[in-house]
Amino acid sequence: MLQTRERVKRTKSAEQALSSLMRLCARAERSSGDARRLMATWGVAEQDREKVLQRLKAERFIDDERYASAFVREKVALSGWGEYKIRAALRRKGIAEEIIARALQQISPTLSAEQLTTRLARKLKTVKYKSKYDLKNKLIRYGLSLGYTMEAVIPQVEELIHDIKNEEECDDFLY
Numbered sequence: 001m002l003q004t005r006e007r008v009k010r011t012k013s014a015e016q017a018l019s020s021l022m023r024l025c026a027r028a029e030r031s032s033g034d035a036r037r038l039m040a041t042w043g044v045a046e047q048d049r050e051k052v053l054q055r056l057k058a059e060r061f062i063d064d065e066r067y068a069s070a071f072v073r074e075k076v077a078l079s080g081w082g083e084y085k086i087r088a089a090l091r092r093k094g095i096a097e098e099i100i101a102r103a104l105q106q107i108s109p110t111l112s113a114e115q116l117t118t119r120l121a122r123k124l125k126t127v128k129y130k131s132k133y134d135l136k137n138k139l140i141r142y143g144l145s146l147g148y149t150m151e152a153v154i155p156q157v158e159e160l161i162h163d164i165k166n167e168e169e170c171d172d173f174l175y
Contacts, residue, residue, distance in 0.1 A: 011043030018052045025061035029070050032062055033094020068095050068103035076107055080115040083107065085147025116148050116156055124160055136161055 012020065017039050024030060024038075032053055039049045056062040068090055075081040075089070083104055090100045123142050129135035136157055143153030 012039075014044055014048035014052055017042055017044045017048070018055060021052065021056055022059075022061055025056065029067045030062055031067045031093045031095055032057070032064055033092075035062055036094065064095050064099050065102070067093075068099050069106065072103045072106060076111060076115060080119045080146060082112065082116070082143075082147030082149070082152070084149070085145075088147070112148075113152065113156070116143060116146070116152060117160075119143075119146060120153075120156055120160055132161060132164060135164070 020042075021030070021035055021038065025035075035053055035056060036049060039052065044052065053062070071090060071093075072086055075086050081089075087100055087104065090103070091097075095103075120139055120143055123139060124135075127135065127138050127142075129138060139157045139160065140150075140153055143157065144150065
């Protein structure tokens with residue numbers, strides 16, 4: 001059996017963490033929560049973490065408003081997420097509630113409805129079901145898992161499955 005070497009945890013000084021985070025932030029948007037988590041894994045002292053974070057914010061490498069706005073645009077347009085799922089993800093990233101609320105205001109209700117319809121129609125093509133009731137439940141659960149409200153999902157699902165013939169209602173005398 002192969003022996004594995006124990007991995008040595010590298011620690012970084014505050015200056016090393018600052019330069020590393022500057023490089024990371026230059027490549028992609030990061031939130032202050034992301035920076036805090038990275039510095040914690042690097043073993044940066046607590047008081048140094050806040051100093052590094054303040055400097056990154058002052059030099060506009062990290063801006064939670066900008067990050068939340070970009071995150072919302074991406075998740076709505078590319079991933080088709082609803083408001084609840086986006087809100088939960090931003091909370092996990094450590095974004096303040098006021099910033100989340102402002103970022104979510106940019107969601108267009110028509111774009112959101114179109115995304116939901118598209119995602120439900122795509123799911124309808126692949127889902128396996130035994131009855132219309134089963135199909136409706138699966139589509140509703142899927143829509144809710146995307147982060148949309150029940151009030152938004154149910155009418156969309158009703159419209160999609162309206163023309164589907166229910167197997168339970170089939171006429172056996174069609175021979």
